[in-house]
Amino acid sequence: MYGVIFLSELIYDRAAAVAYARRWALDRNPAYYDFEQIGGDCTNFVSQCLFAGAGVMNYTRDFGWYYRSLSDRAAAWSGVEYLYRFLISNKTAGPAARVVSQGKAQRGDVVQLGREDGTFYHTLLLTETFPQILVCGHSYDVSDRPLATYSASRVRFLQIKTVYVK
Numbered sequence: 787m788y789g790v791i792f793l794s795e796l797i798y799d800r801a802a803a804v805a806y807a808r809r810w811a812l813d814r815n816p817a818y819y820d821f822e823q824i825g826g827d828c829t830n831f832v833s834q835c836l837f838a839g840a841g842v843m844n845y846t847r848d849f850g851w852y853y854r855s856l857s858d859r860a861a862a863w864s865g866v867e868y869l870y871r872f873l874i875s876n877k878t879a880g881p882a883a884r885v886v887s888q889g890k891a892q893r894g895d896v897v898q899l900g901r902e903d904g905t906f907y908h909t910l911l912l913t914e915t916f917p918q919i920l921v922c923g924h925s926y927d928v929s930d931r932p933l934a935t936y937s938a939s940r941v942r943f944l945q946i947k948t949v950y951v952k
Contacts, residue, residue, distance in 0.1 A: 796842065796949040798881060800894030803839030807911040807922035810834065811929035819856040821864055822925065829909040830864040831924035832896055836881050836911075839894055840949040844872070844880035851880050866898060866906050873944050879952045883944040888919065891943040897921055897933065900940035912943070 810831065814820050818834055821827040833853065837843065843852035844860070851862040851872045862872035873883035873896065883896065891897070891912055897919075900906035910933075914920035919933040933941070 794951050796840070796951055798894065798946045798949050799839045799841075800892060800946075801839075803835045803894040803911065804913045806838035807831075807835045807913055808929060811922035811924070812927050818853060825864075826908075827924035829866050829869050831922075832909045832911050833863045833869065835894075835922075836896070836946070839946070840881045842880050842949055842951055844876065844878060846878065851876070866909050869896070869909060870898060870906065870942075870944065873946075877950065879950050881946050881949050883946050886943050886945040888941070888943055891915065891919070891945060895946055896944035898942050898944065899936060899938035900942065902939040904940070906940070906942065908938070 815834060818830060821830045833851065844850035845852050849872070850860045851869070853859040853863045861868040873881060874885070876882040893912060893915060895912045897910040897912050898906045899908040908925065910921035910923040912919060913922050913930055920930040921933050922929050
């Protein structure tokens with residue numbers, strides 16, 4: 787049939803995302819630009835972790851989630867709110883997520899910290915759920931830091947539900 791796009795889904799490899807997070811939490815993968823000096827590296831780092839678990843990028847101009855270089859990447863790759871919007875609305879290629887409660891969050895999911903006014907400013911990868919939630923992240927480089935040690939007015943958990951492949 788002409789004009790019909792068939793999608794398939796992959797299982798998100800949570801173990802691969804967590805392994806990547808733990809490997810690079812206190813270091814930088816030279817394959818990616820370090821955004822530390824231009825606004826922070828947190829969402830770039832989590833996008834790398836998600837890619838390690840998903841293996842699929844979304845090259846849709848303006849609304850996708852991909853990284854080729856500093857000058858050729860989607861806003862969702864390195865921007866907190868852009869990543870959220872991409873993950874929640876994605877239905878074509880790459881990881882897709884839903885907001886869940888802390889109790890439903892799993893290893894390999896995304897955690898975002900926010901202010902009282904509703905703006906979110908930091909992205910982390912959840913690496914452990916029991917006996918406490920641990921996260922890895924950049925900007926303030928942390929490896930398996932207890933989420934409870936952060937003081938954020940809001941916390942949202944984005945559970946990766948599937949990975950779409952065109």
